[in-house]
Amino acid sequence: ITTVNKPGNADIENVHNLTGQRLAKRELDKIDIVNDSIDPADYKEEYDPKKYDHGALNENWQESSPTMMTSYKLVEIKFKWFGLQTKVEDVIIRGIRRLLVNFFRQLYCTQHTWRSLTMSDIRALEVQVKTELDETRDEGEVQGMVEK
Numbered sequence: 001i002t003t004v005n006k007p008g009n010a011d012i013e014n015v016h017n018l019t020g021q022r023l024a025k026r027e028l029d030k031i032d033i034v035n036d037s038i039d040p041a042d043y044k045e046e047y048d049p050k051k052y053d054h055g056a057l058n059e060n061w062q063e064s065s066p067t068m069m070t071s072y073k074l075v076e077i078k079f080k081w082f083g084l085q086t087k088v089e090d091v092i093i094r095g096i097r098r099l100l101v102n103f104f105r106q107l108y109c110t111q112h113t114w115r116s117l118t119m120s121d122i123r124a125l126e127v128q129v130k131t132e133l134d135e136t137r138d139e140g141e142v143q144g145m146v147e148k
Helices: 020-025 085-109 119-139
Strands: 002-007 069-074
Antiparallel strands (some): 002 069
16 A cells, blocks of 8 residues: 555546556545444544534535645555456455545544644554564453454
């Protein structure tokens, strides 16, 4: 996954500068953190942008928001196995989309906790999270998203 973040409302046609066959094969999929459907198992009210206490978004948020940044994601999957390629690629794409929708909903709804952090605050938080993650990997149960 290659990411480019730019100001604006997804208005750059070819931000990754793809050419030829790569551009022809590209499929655009815009994620809408307010209106896209969420798996009931993933829904958490505290991560619902329509109910966010510090600036709830309405259904027309993309047209009415004065400032916006778009995170352009280029997802390239290469799975070559006759008879399975399309199925596996579809499962991977659905999983990535689900992950991104949930991530950006959470990111928006937690911004009040991180917007004022300095770089040194962020570096200290990174060290803390890495330590906790390493401990969880060593002794914790397997956790995460499971495709149904």
